[in-house]
Amino acid sequence: MVFSKLFKKPPSTEQRPPTPTEDAEPSSADPTAEELEEVPQEDWGVRAQRLIPGGASTGSKRPGKLFGDSADHPTHFLRASGCHVETLDGQQLVDCTMALGSVALGYAEPQLTRAVIESLANGSVSGLSPAIEVEVAAALCGAIPCAERVQFLKTGAEAMSAAVRIARTYTGRDVVIGCGYFGWHDWSSDAAGVPATAQQLFRRVPFDDVVALDRAVSGAGDRLAAIAIEPVIERLPSSEWIARARKLCDDSGAALIFDEIKTGFRIATGGYQQYADVTPDLAAFGKAMANGYPLAAVCGNAALMDAAEKTWISSTLASETGALTAAAAVLGWHERVDVCASLWSNGKDMRECVEAAIKASGMSGVAVEGIDPMWFLRFESPDVETAFLRAAVRHGVLLKRGAYNFAALAHDDDAIREIEAGASAAFVEIQEDDR
DSSP, X not given: OGGGGGOSSOOOTTOOOOOHHHHOOOOTTSOOTTTTTTSOHHHHHHHHHHHSGGGSSSGGGSHHHHTSSXXXXXXXXXXXXXXXXXXXXXXXXXXXXXXXXTOSSOBTOHHHHHHHHHHHTTOSOOSSOOHHHHHHHHHHHHHSTTOSEEEEESSHHHHHHHHHHHHHHHHOOOEEEEESOOOSSGGGOOSTTOOHHHHTTEEEOOTTOHHXXXXXXXXXXXXXXXXXXXXXXXXXXXXXXXXXXXXXHHXXXXXXXXXXXXTBTTTBTTOHHXXXXXXXXXXXXXXXGGTTSSOEEEEEOHHHHGGGGGSOOOOTTTTOHHHHHHHHHHHHXXXXXXXXXXXXXXXXXXXXHHHHHHHHHTOOSEEEEEETTEEEEEESOHHHHHHHHHHHHHTTEEOOSSSOEEOOTTOOHHHHHHHHHHHHHHHHHHHHHHO
């Protein structure tokens, strides 16, 4: 396998990946905190609001989504290493969000970073496709149960849009039934600016609701092109729900599509389909597949994927070598080490330490829910959640509002202790403020 050539000294199965500080120095080209002192920390959010709609190009990183506002709270980072981020004023935060789940090994993982730098030295793109595109596609076909063909794109939203385009082309039908969040593209969105005609072709059903799924499929009739499912939404689905979706597609000739953007390379290398032994016709992967580098893939059985040649799905930078090399490195990790078992274990440690902090502080109205690799905090009061997230940052821990926190291999024992200490201090602080 080509991936073994990228790493001369692979770690043993009992060894965590080294943190970047062990053998990788920050680039001297990076601005230092001192160089940025002339712009106070709190002003970065203000400047961003003037220049970028919402203050951040990624919606979930907008100050309002993170903290309610940007005043006195970090909105930008200087560098990220392992499971820590350094803010512009030099504060070190343990990151439990891991870039919305796109990083599972750790930020700036040294071996992966070196491999990417070496690949970029040979050019990132050209008028021809890079050879590594074929190698990574072959490896994905070996790792993902449904994959007989693979096409690369840049984002999860692109990959899911491609899967739906392929399903519609293959079936000659137009209605899609869906459950989950599939990104911002028109086919599944009811946001402002999406034509009503596009919205009418997408029928949303509740998670794990067999009756609603049956009803939606019956309503779609012979226009049903696909059932698109995000298989894990806060919890694992019932086997009945997934089996019913599979049978309804088989009976109707529609395509079953799994959105594995968050679940792939996390709950299992091949995603939920490998974990549950249920094979969809098409699937979309991204996020942890390239450990934070911009890469996504639509994959599936050969008959459906070949329909991609009858329509048009293309992206100029889909096969740039940096992201493909990162994916090759990730696949190399998964070949040598049971990465996903470690993510389950580390996630269990993370959620248990937060549960311990809740118990020790006597905090009420909050619970830790979800599955170990993708857990979240559920607050009864949004105001208390806001107060806690702000306090947690002051005590060195970055947590996600209203959505998943993600485990990484870099969340070692020291990081777990930092999370527990920071969460505990934050819970105590907000209770004292209420007195």
